[in-house]
Amino acid sequence: MLKVLNIVGARPNFMKIAPIVREMRRRESEFLPLIVHTGQHYDQAMSDSFFDDLGIPKPDFHLEIGSHSHAVQTARIMTAFEPIVLAEKPDWVLVVGDVNSTIACALVCAKLNVKIAHVEAGLRSRDRTMPEEINRILTDAISDLLLTTSEDADENLKNEGVPADKIKFVGNVMIDSLFYNLEKAKQLKVRENLGLDAKDYAVLTLHRPSNVDEKEVFGGLLDALRAISEKLPIIFPAHPRTKTNIERFGFTAQIENSNIRLIEPLGYLDFMNLYSGAKLVLTDSGGLQEETTALSIPCLTLRENTERPITISHGTNILVGTNPTKIKQTALEVLSRKNLADKKIPPLWDGHAAERICDSLSNANQAA
Ligand code: UD1
Numbered sequence: 001m002l003k004v005l006n007i008v009g010a011r012p013n014f015m016k017i018a019p020i021v022r023e024m025r026r027r028e029s030e031f032l033p034l035i036v037h038t039g040q041h042y043d044q045a046m047s048d049s050f051f052d053d054l055g056i057p058k059p060d061f062h063l064e065i066g067s068h069s070h071a072v073q074t075a076r077i078m079t080a081f082e083p084i085v086l087a088e089k090p091d092w093v094l095v096v097g098d099v100n101s102t103i104a105c106a107l108v109c110a111k112l113n114v115k116i117a118h119v120e121a122g123l124r125s126r127d128r129t130m131p132e133e134i135n136r137i138l139t140d141a142i143s144d145l146l147l148t149t150s151e152d153a154d155e156n157l158k159n160e161g162v163p164a165d166k167i168k169f170v171g172n173v174m175i176d177s178l179f180y181n182l183e184k185a186k187q188l189k190v191r192e193n194l195g196l197d198a199k200d201y202a203v204l205t206l207h208r209p210s211n212v213d214e215k216e217v218f219g220g221l222l223d224a225l226r227a228i229s230e231k232l233p234i235i236f237p238a239h240p241r242t243k244t245n246i247e248r249f250g251f252t253a254q255i256e257n258s259n260i261r262l263i264e265p266l267g268y269l270d271f272m273n274l275y276s277g278a279k280l281v282l283t284d285s286g287g288l289q290e291e292t293t294a295l296s297i298p299c300l301t302l303r304e305n306t307e308r309p310i311t312i313s314h315g316t317n318i319l320v321g322t323n324p325t326k327i328k329q330t331a332l333e334v335l336s337r338k339n340l341a342d343k344k345i346p347p348l349w350d351g352h353a354a355e356r357i358c359d360s361l362s363n364a365n366q367a368a
Pocket of ligand 1: 010011012040041042043046047067068098099100101131132207239240241
């Protein structure tokens, strides 16, 4: 029986851990899964609603760390997590994604010689100004089992000297959650309650510090988005960081006077109901690039780089950058296409990644 501590901290972690814990609980003679929530995200809309929507069991440990500078947040997670590892003596600690909770918990385990499995390993934007890129590189460097979503990630890891036997291409567990919940999400009335018709609106999310923390950059993006919204209404569920900056930079009035509709962050199922019916998605999120690819929805990524190139080579994603003119032109060009998206779903984005993750953990343990 493998005792596994599964770590979650921030919004993009919950939909990755849910199918894994469900599969571990199903294989109860093989796995004893425990859940540790670091509390990096803590608002109802950023955390608890995801536990409810995804049916994740209550965390066995809650570290209640909250928002701080990167150093303080990372350090506090480490300090709170170390005694749990010492007391629980897990066989594996499983971390997902690239948030501060991921590297903090992995680093604790590396020093205690506890084995680490990293889900979504090997993604690289090659932009070290992104905090997530630092978290990815460091987490991968100290993990014992590197579970990847696409074969380009395997190549990245091999090029960094990771032995091939530590790398397992298992597919995309976030897409497990998407397929598992899609029908349920489609029954909801979010779109209707907003007065929207299917395929007659766009969805926008923005939260990267590089896009929303500087007035000039954020203002330029808004200029482009306001122009696009003249063709198609844009629904904009705003992350707390983004909302604060809209107020701080005095952007509220220009948004109100446009066809961009600012709304509160949505829960997992509500948001799925919204984006799954959209004609176009504009985003700087990592996960949404993948979710739109899985559903063949055209996506413009408002960043200069992506750690998820498979969403471009196989999927519906276009890396459009942050130049307002280019964003506007590309959006209008995409909207004028007859066949908006006709793409394939990447290999092993099939709803069964959690099974392969559990198999890989079992096999790695037997081999050790
Ligand atoms: C974090 C992740 C990012 C991920 C994003 C998804 C890191 C380095 N970044 O960024 O990769 O894409 O989560 O949301 O781990 N806040 C609230 N309520 C909350 C959480 C945060 O109001 O529940 C506000 C606080 O003002 C906080 C700010 O949002 O200071 C930023 O939160 P933080 O967790 O530091 O980073 P994110 O920008 O959310």
